[in-house]
Amino acid sequence: MIDLIKLPTHHGEIHVLQGGTGKDVVFLHGASGLEADNPFLVKLAQKYRVTAPLLPGFGESAECASIRDMQDVTLHTLDVLEALGLKKPILAGHSMGGMIAAEMAAVAPNEVDKLVLIASAGLWIEAYPAPDIFSLLPKEFPPLMFHDAEFGQKVMTADININDPAFLIPFLVNNSRTMGMAGKFLFPIPERGLKDRIHRIKARTILVWGDSDRIYPAPYAHAFKDAIPGAELVIVAEAGHMVPIEKPNPVIAAIGRLG
Amino acid sequence: MRFTWFNLMPWPHLPDDFREKHRSVWVDIDSRLYDPVKGHEVYNNYLDLLEYADTLGFDGIGINEHHQNGYGLMPSPNLIAAALARRTENAAIVVLGNSIALYNPPIRVAEEFAMLDGISGGRLVAGFPVGTSMDTNFCYGTIPALTREKYNEAHELIIRAWTEDEPFAFNGRYTKLRHVNLWPKTVQKPHPPIHIPGGGSVETYDFCLDHTYSYSYLSFSGYKRAQSLMEGYWNRVGERNADNSPYRAGFAQTVFVAETDEEAERLYSEHAFYFYNRCLHVFPGFADAPGYRTIKTLQTGNVNQYSRTVAPPLTWKDLVDGGYIIAGSPETVRQRMEHLIKSLHVGNIFLLLHVGNMPVNKCMYSTKLFAEKVMPHLRDMFPEHADDNRFWASPLPKRAKPAPLPAGFGTEPLPVPQAVPAK
Numbered sequence: 001m002i003d004l005i006k007l008p009t010h011h012g013e014i015h016v017l018q019g020g021t022g023k024d025v026v027f028l029h030g031a032s033g034l035e036a037d038n039p040f041l042v043k044l045a046q047k048y049r050v051t052a053p054l055l056p057g058f059g060e061s062a063e064c065a066s067i068r069d070m071q072d073v074t075l076h077t078l079d080v081l082e083a084l085g086l087k088k089p090i091l092a093g094h095s096m097g098g099m100i101a102a103e104m105a106a107v108a109p110n111e112v113d114k115l116v117l118i119a120s121a122g123l124w125i126e127a128y129p130a131p132d133i134f135s136l137l138p139k140e141f142p143p144l145m146f147h148d149a150e151f152g153q154k155v156m157t158a159d160i161n162i163n164d165p166a167f168l169i170p171f172l173v174n175n176s177r178t179m180g181m182a183g184k185f186l187f188p189i190p191e192r193g194l195k196d197r198i199h200r201i202k203a204r205t206i207l208v209w210g211d212s213d214r215i216y217p218a219p220y221a222h223a224f225k226d227a228i229p230g231a232e233l234v235i236v237a238e239a240g241h242m243v244p245i246e247k248p249n250p251v252i253a254a255i256g257r258l259g
Numbered sequence: 260m261r262f263t264w265f266n267l268m269p270w271p272h273l274p275d276d277f278r279e280k281h282r283s284v285w286v287d288i289d290s291r292l293y294d295p296v297k298g299h300e301v302y303n304n305y306l307d308l309l310e311y312a313d314t315l316g317f318d319g320i321g322i323n324e325h326h327q328n329g330y331g332l333m334p335s336p337n338l339i340a341a342a343l344a345r346r347t348e349n350a351a352i353v354v355l356g357n358s359i360a361l362y363n364p365p366i367r368v369a370e371e372f373a374m375l376d377g378i379s380g381g382r383l384v385a386g387f388p389v390g391t392s393m394d395t396n397f398c399y400g401t402i403p404a405l406t407r408e409k410y411n412e413a414h415e416l417i418i419r420a421w422t423e424d425e426p427f428a429f430n431g432r433y434t435k436l437r438h439v440n441l442w443p444k445t446v447q448k449p450h451p452p453i454h455i456p457g458g459g460s461v462e463t464y465d466f467c468l469d470h471t472y473s474y475s476y477l478s479f480s481g482y483k484r485a486q487s488l489m490e491g492y493w494n495r496v497g498e499r500n501a502d503n504s505p506y507r508a509g510f511a512q513t514v515f516v517a518e519t520d521e522e523a524e525r526l527y528s529e530h531a532f533y534f535y536n537r538c539l540h541v542f543p544g545f546a547d548a549p550g551y552r553t554i555k556t557l558q559t560g561n562v563n564q565y566s567r568t569v570a571p572p573l574t575w576k577d578l579v580d581g582g583y584i585i586a587g588s589p590e591t592v593r594q595r596m597e598h599l600i601k602s603l604h605v606g607n608i609f610l611l612l613h614v615g616n617m618p619v620n621k622c623m624y625s626t627k628l629f630a631e632k633v634m635p636h637l638r639d640m641f642p643e644h645a646d647d648n649r650f651w652a653s654p655l656p657k658r659a660k661p662a663p664l665p666a667g668f669g670t671e672p673l674p675v676p677q678a679v680p681a682k
Contacts, residue, residue, distance in 0.1 A: 063554075068405060068432075135286075135397060135544035165560065172547075172557045180404035180550025187548070188400045 002036040002045060007053070007083060011076055012062030016084065017052040020045030023259055024089035026081060027052040028097030030119075031133065031182040032145075032156075032242075033059065040244040044252055051089070053080045055097075057181035070185055070192040074103040078111070090258050091203070092116035094244055095215070096182055099194065102224075105205075106197040114258040115203035115228075118251060119213050119241050122198075123223050124191035130215050134179065134187055147212045147240040155245060198227045205231040208254045210239030210246065232257065260600070260640055261651055263319030263353050264312030264626065265511065265609040268305050268339075269330040271616035272297055273537045283542035284329035286397045292329070302332065304619050306342055311623060312612075313347035315630035318651070319384060321353035321609055323456075323477075325391075326398040330538035330615075337371045344379040345661050351652040352379050355456055355475065355609070356386020360406055361399045364434045365413035366441070369420040373445045380658030381446035384651065386475070387414060388456040389463070393541065396548040404550030407462070409433045421450040452650050454509060454607070459488050460556045464495040467507070473607060473650040475509035479539060482512055482599040483582030489603045491559075505600075505641050506650040509607030512599060513584045513614055516628040520587035526621055527614070528575045531584055534615030584614075589632035596633065600640050607650065 002019035017036055025048040027034075027041065034041065034052055044050045055073070056064030067073050077100055081089070091112050093101030098120025105112040124130070131144055138160050146152030161167050185192060205228045209221040218235075225231045234254040239247040273292060274280070281289055309320045322339050325331030333339055336354050343352055352375065357368045376383040389410050395401045401409060412431045419427065419439070426440035445451055453472040457463035467474040474492055476485055489508065496503055515531070517523035578584045585595040600608070612629060613622045639645075662668030 132397075134403070134548050135542070137544050140544075169557065169560055172552075173554055175549045176552060176554060176557055178549070183403045183548065183550050184405065187396070187402050187550075 002041060002050075004036065005084075007080065009064075009076060009079060009083065011056060011064035011066050011072075014056060014061040014064075014080065015054045015059050016080070017041065017054065018050065020047070020049045022048045024048065024086055025050050025255060026086060026089045026091050028077065028091075028093035028100050029055065029058070030093075030095030030097050030121075031179060031186065032095075033178055035059070038245075040248040040251065043248045044255070047252060047256070048090070051081075051084060051086060053077065053084075055100075055181060057177040063177060063181070067181070068184055070099075070103060073100055073185060074107050078104055078108055088113050090114040090116060090255060092118065092255055093120065094118040095241065096121050096186060096190075098122065099185060099190065099192075102194055102198065102201065103192075105203045106194065106200040109200050109202040112201075112203045115201065115205040116208060116255050116258065117205065117224060118208040119210060119216055119243055120207070120220075120224060121186060121190040121216065122192070122194040123220055123227075124189055125219050125223060128217050128219050130190060132188070133215070134183060144214050145240055145242045147210060147238050147246055151246065152240070152242065155242075195227070198224075201228050204258060206254050206257050207231055207233045208236060208243065208251050209233065210236050210241060210243035212239065213241045213243070215241040260637055261318040261351075261506070261607045262634055262637075263321040263351070263607065263609045264309065264317040265321035265323075265353075265355075265611055266305055266309055266613050267323065267325075267330055267611065268301075268332040269534065269538050269615055270298075270332060271301060271533075273329055273533070273616075277537045278540050281540070283545060284538055284540045285325075285393045286327050286542070286545045288327060288329045298332070305332070305613070306339070306346075308613055308619065308622055308626070309339075309343055310346045312626060312630075313343075313350040315627060316634070317350055317610075317630065319351040319353040320347065321355055323355045323386070324358055324388070324394070326394045328393070330534070337375060340375050340383075341378065344375055344382070347379075348658075348660070349382075351382050351384050351654075353384040353454070353609075354386055355384075355454055355477070356388050358390030358395055358399075359387050359413040359417060360401055360410040361390060361395060362413070364436060365416050366420055366434075366436065366439065368413070369417040369441055370443075372417075372451065373421070373441065373443045376445040376447055376451055377443055379654070381451075381654040382652050383445075383447070383451040384454060385451040386454045386456060387417075387472075389460075391458075392548045392551040393545045396551055397545050402550075403548040406551055407553070418450065421445055446655060447653055452652060454650070459491070459559070460553065461491070461495070461559060462553060462555065464492050465499070468496065468499050468501050471649055473507055473509055475511070475607065475609070477511040477609065479511070479513065479535075479583070479611075481582035481584065482510065482595075482603060485510060485603055489605070493604060503604070504644045504647045504649075505604050505606030506644060506647050508603070508605045509609060510599070510603055510605040511609040511611060512596075513611040514592060514596070514625075514629060515584060515586035515612075515614070516589055516592050516625045516633060517586075518588060518628075520591055523586045523588070524575045527586060527617070527625070530615040530617040530621070531575070531578055531586075532615075535578065535583065538615055589628055592629070593633050593636050596637055597640070600637065606641055606644065606647075
């Protein structure tokens, strides 16, 4: 059972998904957002007490125009954890959420001691330029985001009908809210100087990557591994960038290495 | 009425199979399609045409800014404007405009526009577009959701730089300058008139009304499709209790004139198709970066003209009947223009009389017919607003002319060389 918490913050009211019992895991979602019935979240809540703040603009979280850059969102998320009374949880993030989690661990190395970066954004490797997700058409996402494009299609675009104005306008509004916020950290290149701060991370770190991630392919995983002392890399077979959705069990098992 | 002869400066050598073989005319257009030697000729032809329009009595000659765009060869319209300032005499130079959020620091726009206003003797009409998402976000990397904030800040800086006489410190979020002290300043006071190209953002309506700027709708889909958008603007003007001067609004229209309607089709249809089929072939993923448009605007349903893949109009009849283009004999064009002007209530018309891959001779022909046989009949559409000069250039009455170089220039004789005395 996942509950919804409404949390006032300096930037506006945000929504937080929380459920389960056990050790605390904080999960920061990626640019595609997170809903209460997300199968990864539900499974994670069977083993841990999971807290997943929705980034401003996602779900019913306010847009928070005063969050403009990486520093703003990093401090905002640290504030959210403090407001929720979460002390040294396992901090996990996927994609954009991984980028935020890594920043938090670099900015506040004494407050983050267990870190899980799943297919994380935040670095840029010139030889492996990540696709421009801001110019993709809806139908172009599944083959890029999933190992199994057909499965991805079902998950991502099943209910999309851009020729229907009754669908199109709310779709564009939501896309603008979510990807508009994501663009503050990921547009036009998903790199905001983490490489200059990543050495400050003290947390025990697990990296989880799908073996066919076509957004941040394997060299990104190794770049994180090289930059964070002692980081362990878990490669998940037959999984793409959306590895938590495609293969939730091995991701949860990898998180389990931290307790 | 103010008629501006406008040139987008399209690349006229896109291949016949461009639409089939390439995904976009903009942002990631295949740069090998550009041939610099042909480009030399194209630029000079286009400058000639703009200069020609000045000799025919158009009120303005107009240019704009696009980046990595097959139908716009002007990443820097100010360079073109500088060339025009020297070889034209009377027409306002309408730079529509500089995407002010893209200049770093934006004081550059205040400087360059002041230079243009100075060189041209106060003939500048300054445009401040937010810029399309293709240009602003995808080509120039501005973060979509921050584009408008950056734009507003740039606007504030430029206006203050133009209007304040004491140096000031500008502590913006995107630009910090300790010593703003514009040099040179504009000829027109307090500053050149400002036009804002918009695509239906409600915020832009209010921005124009707040500052007494003219709102320009630069669509390529013609006057019939513009009706609802312009109605939205005029409704807003009414709600704000502003006067309804038609010079508060501008509209771009593709126009072709020939002796007869049949001749217009025969001469110009291939160039119209070139423009509508090849030049407007934009990958929809580049149309609107998420966050670029405000939620409020999205909720009105005014989505970008590129964002849905609509089949291009295929026949001349489609183009004419759909109002995409106004084409035909001088009388046909006059009637349709009159309808456009009245129905949209616009005083500033940006005439796209050069279209697609139109060669110079046809363009001159169409332009001359418009100037001589159409324009004079449309002059007095809004006699009650004839004195409204708020939205147009106010040039100096006496302006310098380029010197006739071979005949010598200047008012004083040159010094006579003196023989060096022998030691």
